[in-house]
Amino acid sequence: MADHSGSTLDSPGRRGSRGTRPDPADVRQLSDSPVSLRRIARLFAPHRAPLTVVVALIVLSSAVGLAQPFLVRHVIDEALPRQDARLLLLLVAAMLGVAVATAVIGVVQTWLSTAVGQKVMHRLRSDLFAHLQRQSLGFFTRTRGGEVQSRLVNDIGSMQGVVTQTATSIAANVTVVVGTAVAMVALSWRLALLSLVVLPPAVLLTRQVARMRHRVTAERQQRLADLHVQIEEGLSVSGVMLTKTLGASPRLTARFEDTSADLVGLEIRSRLAGRWRMATMNIVFAAVPATIYLTAGFPATSGGMTIGTLVAFIALQGNLFRPLMGLLNVGVDLTASLALFSRIFDYADLPVEIDDPVEPTRLDRATVRGEVRLDRVGFAYDPDRPVLTDIDLHVPAGGTLALVGETGSGKSTLASLLPRLNDVSSGRVSIDGVDVRDLALTDLADLVGVVTQETYLMHASVRDNLRHARPDATDAEIEQACREARIHDLISTLPDGYDTVVGSRGHRFSGGEQQRLAIARTLLRDPAVLVLDEATSALDNETERAVLATFDAMARTRTTITIAHRLSTVRNADQIAVLHRGRVVELGTHEELLLLGGRYADLVRGGLGAERVAA
Structure with missing residues (x-):
């Protein structure tokens, strides 16, 4: 089982490094500079048509994907016991058709959502660069250069994830969870009720492990940032010149070695935390089907369930866990995304202290005297x-x-x-x-x-x-x-x-x-x-x-x-x-x-x- 810690469960700006609670920095950002959802919507207003198509494709892909377990049920319960080759060929062809259809829909959806995200990002990045160019010298003396670069490169670059990951994953997760729940009830209301009892403890256990991993990863990221700063300060042209003239090389080397040594332990803990998360998910993915098999084996709870229905139900239930986890983290995703826009809008709303006059006076360079x-x-x-x-x-x-x-x-x-x-x-x-x-x-x-x-x-x-x-x-x-x-x-x-x-x-x-x-x-x-x-x-x-x-x-x-x-x-x-x-x-x-x-x-x-x- 692969580790899906970097999947759509992660926020657009900090994929693979956040836990199940909003980043305190994001919460503070939104508290200081609230963001209007209407303003965000205006950014995407020129792209309403492709975004509508993206949403339609997400719903269609989820609906088409739900057909697979039902096809499997018919194969097991009807085509194989009857030795009906024609029906078997039709069902297998349909299964392949579902796989091809979902793959093609996924490619088109990714193309459209990425195109929209890139166009919005391009417009916002260009407008923000032009706006910052109009700021006075006072702004740049008050602001760290790295912060300006972070707004233009990191924050606006991460905005692509808002479209291609956060928004699309929320839409896809809602569709999959609702559709899967309906299909599960249609297959077996008894097993569906059992899943509602078993899934919450499994989800909570996984979230606890994810929080543990987040704490370790956050500490590791901080030490990595310290390491990058030491490299930048110690190995740039100006930094090397200063170090050599001050004779500070041994001290900087010792500090770098200490930071690097700290990363050894943090890296081991981070890897183990990731492995614990993967192990937890493996246990969940094994325990839930086992419980369902056990329930289906008793006449009192099986309700005359066929093997095909059981297999189809297990397949549906297996597709429910990750989308459900994703929906539980919607608040975190939205907070991270809104904080992203808040930081960008902070700069976009900066007043221009020195601007062109409304009706400028023209002086001809060829005739100007220079008094x-x-x-x-x-x-x-x-x-x-x-x-x-x-x-x-x-x-x-x-x-x-x-x-x-x-x-x-x-x-x-x-x-x-x-x-x-x-x-x-x-x-x-x-x-x-x-x-x-x-x-x-x-x-x-x-x-x-x-x-x-x-x-x-x-x-x-x-x-x-x-x-x-x-x-x-x-x-x-x-x-x-x-x-x-x-x-x-x-x-x-x-x-x-x-x-x-x-x-x-x-x-x-x-x-x-x-x-x-x-x-x-x-x-x-x-x-x-x-x-x-x-x-x-x-x-x-x-x-x-x-x-x-x-x-x-x-x-x-x-x-x-x-x-x-x-x-x-x-x-x-x-x-x-x-x-x-x-x-x-x-x-x-x-x-x-x-x-x-x-x-x-x-x-x-x-x-x-x-x-x-x-x-």
Whole structure:
């Protein structure tokens, strides 16, 4: 007898690992975020026709399958005793026909239900991905990256099981249980009554064993999760680098060995629990028919039952156990499925903090000048703790503005308001007199280019990483952008040139090389306004001078706002704004601010030999 612990008795999201009680995490999820069944139904509304066919096929398959025991009864009671070859052939052909019909119906049912599940899953996954793309940076700083991936991959992927397993198994189990019970009564009401007495204790015994297995399996899964985390943290590029530099390898190895040793005992207990469940079911499947045989052997209880009827009844009774167990676990299945939808809807219902305006204003990239104004700008992540207060700045078209100040003064936050990575809490930020909140986000992205000190490169070729900024860019334009960023010569020396894969998070290149690739990627877009958030922080002095020369050439045709890390990026700016605790406390040129002898002069004197300005 095979172990059916991974059959339709298991929930869609945790097949093979749950017991006979709802997962506490699922119960908490539904308590915090209840789910409307009507909303779930709307997801499947466009697929009403195939779903109706699926239900009809389930009922038909169950009804056709019930004919088999009756055919067996006629074979035993009529065809064989009479030696009626013609009747025997007809009955055997009918038995084969039933098997073929149920098999074909099962294939069609699986095809239809899987197609519906995949279509709903595709639509929901695509809509959720697009919705999350519209979330502000604040959402992603508050949310663990693994959690977002789990919603998109695991939860939506498990939704397939809601259609192909949970829903269809409930429908099939109800049909089989009702149909089998009716057929059993039709065959022998005495044996049917006996089954009602014998089956409940057998079901309860099996459920108790299943609970024991669930406890052991849950503990084993937790230790496996710990093992996976240790592997991910200890054998990733960053993890190995950290381990080697801290000399933590022996400690991590010992911890991994302890976790692995724990799994030995848990694995043995899990296997034994599974074997106990299988043994219990074997005993049940043997005990119930034995009791029926015993009952049928006594004249007082047999009621003149034929052998064919007895065999048919045993066959029907054998098909009743698993569907009945499945119906007893409907509550668990529904809780797991509803919790699944609840987690998905939690993300789908997230408000979009930074969205396109209802009627966006259009700015023609060919004619835009790039004049930037910040009028009484205020910003706060927390209303009680403002980050920026009353910022008034004007950068003429083609002008350059440098932002300096100590760490936490609000420089990066101020720069993030221009491309609408954050939205102002008060005041306005405008380009050519148009509030950036009145521009479509795609148009604003075309107008404003951003290069930060934290570069991000995808696991793709150099060419694909650059073309991500402008898909229609030609190879010649890509190479020109790389020349301006002083990275072309290095790329040319690589074995595969621009087709070289940069590796996970760009680890194929040094920090300075990654930064130059990011600069080239932004130059390729040719924005009207350029925001440089410590964009040259990872470059050596010689390379920085070359890149700054490129920026100086670019600044003649565009507006540039720079967050200063080095004095060399500040000295030639048209204006330097000194921020302190979210306010502009000084504004002027390098020479003017030095003569003023205020905070800027202190920053320069406190730098590295007048070479660096505090970031």
